[in-house]
Amino acid sequence: xxxxxxxxxxxxxxxxxxxxxxxxxxxxxxxxxxxxxxxxxxxxxxxxxxxxxxxxxxxxxxxxxxxxxxxxxxxxxxxxxxxxxxxxxxxxxxxxxxxxxxxxxxxxxxxxxxxxxxxxxxxxxxxxxxxxxxxxxxxxxxx
Amino acid sequence: xxxxxxxxxxxxxxxxxxxxxxxxxxxxxxxxxxxxxxxxxxxxxxxxxxxxxxxxxxxxxxxxxxxxxxxxxxxxxxxxxxxxxxxxxxxxxxxxxxxxxxxxxxxxxxxxxxxxxxxxxxxxxxxxxxxxxxxxxxxxxxxxxxxxxxxxxxxxxxxxxxxxxxxxxxxxxxxxxxxxxxxxxxxxxxxxxxxxxxxxxxxxxxxxxxxxxxxxxxxxxxxxxxxxxxxxxxxxxxxxxxxxxxxxxxxxxxxxxxxxxxxxxxxxxxxxxxxxxxxxxxxxxxxxxxxxxxxxxxxxxxxxxxxxxxxxxxxxxxxxxxxxxxxxxxxxxxxxxxxxxxxxxxxxxxxxxxxxxxxxxxxxxxxxxxxxxxxxxxxxxxxxx
Numbered sequence: 001x002x003x004x005x006x007x008x009x010x011x012x013x014x015x016x017x018x019x020x021x022x023x024x025x026x027x028x029x030x031x032x033x034x035x036x037x038x039x040x041x042x043x044x045x046x047x048x049x050x051x052x053x054x055x056x057x058x059x060x061x062x063x064x065x066x067x068x069x070x071x072x073x074x075x076x077x078x079x080x081x082x083x084x085x086x087x088x089x090x091x092x093x094x095x096x097x098x099x100x101x102x103x104x105x106x107x108x109x110x111x112x113x114x115x116x117x118x119x120x121x122x123x124x125x126x127x128x129x130x131x132x133x134x135x136x137x138x139x140x141x142x143x
Numbered sequence: 144x145x146x147x148x149x150x151x152x153x154x155x156x157x158x159x160x161x162x163x164x165x166x167x168x169x170x171x172x173x174x175x176x177x178x179x180x181x182x183x184x185x186x187x188x189x190x191x192x193x194x195x196x197x198x199x200x201x202x203x204x205x206x207x208x209x210x211x212x213x214x215x216x217x218x219x220x221x222x223x224x225x226x227x228x229x230x231x232x233x234x235x236x237x238x239x240x241x242x243x244x245x246x247x248x249x250x251x252x253x254x255x256x257x258x259x260x261x262x263x264x265x266x267x268x269x270x271x272x273x274x275x276x277x278x279x280x281x282x283x284x285x286x287x288x289x290x291x292x293x294x295x296x297x298x299x300x301x302x303x304x305x306x307x308x309x310x311x312x313x314x315x316x317x318x319x320x321x322x323x324x325x326x327x328x329x330x331x332x333x334x335x336x337x338x339x340x341x342x343x344x345x346x347x348x349x350x351x352x353x354x355x356x357x358x359x360x361x362x363x364x365x366x367x368x369x370x371x372x373x374x375x376x377x378x379x380x381x382x383x384x385x386x387x388x389x390x391x392x393x394x395x396x397x398x399x400x401x402x403x404x405x406x407x408x409x410x411x412x413x414x415x416x417x418x419x420x421x422x423x424x425x426x427x428x429x430x431x432x433x434x435x436x437x438x439x440x441x442x443x444x445x446x447x448x449x450x451x452x453x454x455x456x457x458x459x460x461x462x463x464x465x466x467x468x469x470x471x472x473x474x475x476x477x478x479x480x481x482x483x484x485x486x487x488x489x490x491x492x493x494x495x496x497x498x499x500x501x502x503x504x505x506x507x508x509x510x511x512x513x514x515x516x517x518x519x520x521x522x523x524x525x526x527x528x
């Protein structure tokens with residue numbers, strides 16, 4: 001049901017934890033749905049210098065969180081903002097169809113962390129330009 | 144590598160002694176029981192011998208056993224087959240039934256039948272007062288499972304059947320998890336119909352049976368040549384039926400030995416988990432439960448992730464979390480116990496069987512706490528208390 005890469009990221013997750021006094025933090029999902037992802041970032045010179053995650057959820061939720069942290073380290077904010085949930089799933093070699101909806105929100109959590117950073121840094125005006133598609137109030141909360 | 148199977152409520156291996164009895168009926172004794180020639184008569188004899196074995200295991204008469212293609216079909220035959228004879232009225236089931244009963248009930252509901260789902264308490268025991276009060280003048284049937292597949296709670300079936308009869312309704316119980324694990328006597332229980340399944344008691348998959356008390360009239364769901372006393376058409380699954388008979392027979396012979404052994408193993412496992420992992424809640428009734436069922440919920444983490452970690456360590460278990468069930472909702476059984484969705488997502492079920500040992504239980508208690516710890520360190524919900 002899961003690819004070897006998903007199982008690898010689930011069993012040996014990269015960048016687990018929380019950055020103290022992070023420049024930006026994004027959290028998505030809720031425990032009632034069975035998935036909560038929190039991503040914290042440090043930003044240096046408009047690039048993601050460090051990123052960590054904490055996730056409550058199934059194998060797919062952990063693996064996508066782990067994968068997105070690997071994908072964005074060192075990327076510019078604009079590059080990181082381009083990464084979609086779909087791209088994370090593709091990088092893992094795909095997810096089972098029933099996991100695409102509920103457990104594939106890691107990119108959304110990352111985008112919220114970038115938004116949080118921009119707001120905290122007084123760059124609210126940059127939000128629409130950098131984050132073209134902000135995560136919508138996710139269908140997730142309606143379950 | 145370690146390979147420990149703690150998922151016997153999902154399915155059991157076929158006992159080699161059962162398989163041995165089945166094998167001749169594939170290539171050598173392959174006759175159709177409806178035929179009068181020698182091979183046909185031989186197959187008929189085997190089917191009727193198995194029927195007698197199943198009947199003996201339940202304290203039933205041979206004519207009261209109908210073979211089906213499994214527990215789901217037997218449940219459907221009980222509910223739909225029984226109620227189809229009447230104009231749509233009302234029937235009752237519990238809130239924690241297996242989908243085979245739950246979805247059959249919903250199908251009847253779409254056909255105009257009113258149905259009440261009776262709640263359970265925190266231990267998973269049906270609310271007997273609410274059950275009694277749910278009966279109406281047009282209530283035709285009540286169906287309550289003998290023992291729950293998720294949390295193992297055993298229901299007061301004899302009392303529930305008596306109430307149904309006082310109210311003029313028939314009573315069915317899905318005893319798929321009970322038969323073979325605990326002694327079951329249909330006469331003592333006073334039920335009109337009872338479901339059992341082969342692959343939950345070391346028999347093959349694809350075979351089950353419905354006990355139908357003499358005088359209980361059903362309409363068949365599957366129409367054809369009129370097999371199984373017109374209740375279930377289709378050429379008999381002879382090897383499966385032989386296997387079911389052998390499995391029931393074997394379970395009966397071993398019950399006195401396996402039951403106390405599994406209960407001790409169950410309690411050892413439960414105690415070990417509760418003592419070694421903080422913030423764990425035991426689910427189901429403390430004593431009125433299946434001998435092999437250990438169910439609990441672990442706070443702050445999710446069931447499928449526990450299940451996958453345990454699998455990587457060679458332990459095969461099951462979870463009632465939404466992810467593990469393949470739906471978006473956590474187990475309706477665990478929610479019915481009054482737990483929140485967050486707790487339900489963290490549920491784990493270990494179901495023991497004949498071949499499990501004390502060493503395996505101890506190995507689990509060894510492996511499990513670090514897994515919980517690892518996942519909690521990863522969880523944004525976990526605040527070390």
